[in-house]
Every structure is written in C-alpha cells, then in structure tokens.
Amino acid sequence: MDPVEALQRHGGVASHAQLLRLTTRRALRGAVRRGTVIRASRHRYVVPTAEDARGAASELSGVVCLRSAAAHHGWAMKEQPPEPEVAVNPRRHLAASRREGVRVVWMPVAEDDLVTGVTGPLRTVIDCARHLPFDEALAIADSALRTGSVRRAELDGVRVRGAGAAAVRRVLTYAEGRAANPFESVLRALCILAGLEVEPQQAVDLGSGTVHPDLVSRALRVVLEADSWTFHATRAAHARDCARYNLLVIHGWRVFRFTWEQVMLDQAYVRWVLAQVARPVEQEEVGGGWAVPA
Structure with missing residues (x-):
C-alpha cells in the first residue's frame, strides 16, 4: 500500500x-x-496537512483552523482536508485569486483562542463541531480527548450560541476519549445518527473472562466491531478476535462487524445495517434491502 x-x-x-x-x-x-x-x-x-496550512495562513495573514488545526495538534481524523483551511476575519476582503487552493473560513478568532497562529485545542474542537459533518467532528473531538489535548471538564463547561450551536452541543456531549481511533469514532457517529446508544470499549463479562468490544449496546445485547487488518498487528491477534466474536455469540450477543472501507466509504450500507439493528427484535425480517456482494 x-x-x-x-x-x-x-x-x-x-x-x-x-x-x-x-x-x-x-x-x-x-x-x-x-x-x-x-x-x-x-x-x-x-x-503534510498542518505544514501546508501554515504556509497558506501566512500568505493570507490568517489563522490555521478546522481540520488543518487538528492536524497541527497531532490528532487523528476521518480524512484530511483537500485544501488548507484558514480562518480570515469577515471584515477583510480577499480577491478570489488569492483564495485559490485554500478553504477560507470567514470568522473572527480572538487572541486568547490562538496558539502560534493556530486555533487552540478547545477552539479547534468547537469550530470543527460547528462546521464539519457530525462523524468527522466527533472523530476529531474523540482524538482531542484521547491525546489529552482537551479535558472532559473543558467540554462540559462550553456554552455556545448562534448558528450551529446544536451541532456543537451534540459533538461535545458524545465526545469520548475511550474511542480507539477515527474508524471507531465514525462508526459510533453512524450508530448515534441511527438512534443506537452505544459505548466504546465497554467491559463485557463472558464468564471465562472479560472482553472490551469496540462498541456495545447493553440494552440490545449488540456488539459492533470496527474490524480491519489495518488494526491487527498479527494474524494471531485476528484469530483471537474471531474467537472472542464466537464467545460473544454463544453468550447471547449479536455481533456486527464492519470494514474500514464500509465505514469510511460506503456509509449507506452501514446506515442500512444499523437501521435493521435498531428495529425492535420482534419486528425484524431477514432478507431484502441490500444485495449480498458476490
């Protein structure tokens, strides 16, 4: 690769x-x-996301923001921005030719929200929650907590108003430092949008031992796994996961496994599966709705 x-x-x-x-x-x-x-x-x-953005911000006398700022802070995310993302004061005028190849976000940034020309960690999380799709913003917020760049108490203390405030509150409510990576965060975002309340890395006692699946819904006795060779160090690790899945099924859990390609690139399929999972068990019907790949 x-x-x-x-x-x-x-x-x-x-x-x-x-x-x-x-x-x-x-x-x-x-x-x-x-x-x-x-x-x-x-x-x-x-x-080189952050490095490219710093150059663009310097050229425009702006501030590195959104996903470019997240990259600067060392956070993992669903996807890198196709262009450097730079905040510019809305009172300024920039010719279109100067903005070519840069995503300019027209918003003021206070000095106390800046760290060496980049929006600070908390401001970056809030901006991403306001301006990005929920799955992307949640992955960034999760990574910010996971790396210790922001603390749960800081997120709980945020008060937001204006356009996008509801989106910000939703991301801050669901942000979770236990999320292992953006793959898992995006899958959890899709679960939330489907009406499934799940917790990451929740302990499940199987009698012979305790396991910590990627996502757990205790109410539905459902486990969801973000499953990919990318995140298995060895074949032995993959074999252990398969044994764990079998034990979960034996103990009455339903296990659903999703590949990186499905979660990141084929979300329509994932949303369809999650919609079936979220339906009351007595109403479930097998078949229809999605073609099985050859």
Missing part, C-alpha cells in the same frame, strides 16, 4: 510500526524524501 494511503488509514498520524504493517520501509523512505509524508519525530509520521 502507498505510504500516504497507509497513513490516511490511521487518521493522518501513525507510528513507524503501524505503517510497516501496511507498506514497506523503502516506500516509506521514498515518501519522506518526496515530502508526501513527514517524519514529525523518531517514531511518529504525519501527512
């Missing part, structure tokens, strides 16, 4: 070991030489 694609699978931030599960040392070294992958530290690689 191309190193950039491998890095994207991990949300734009990954260790050397994580990348070598998906690509080769030679390909990774070549990507670093070309600048399509940046070695941020000895064991950490990132895509």
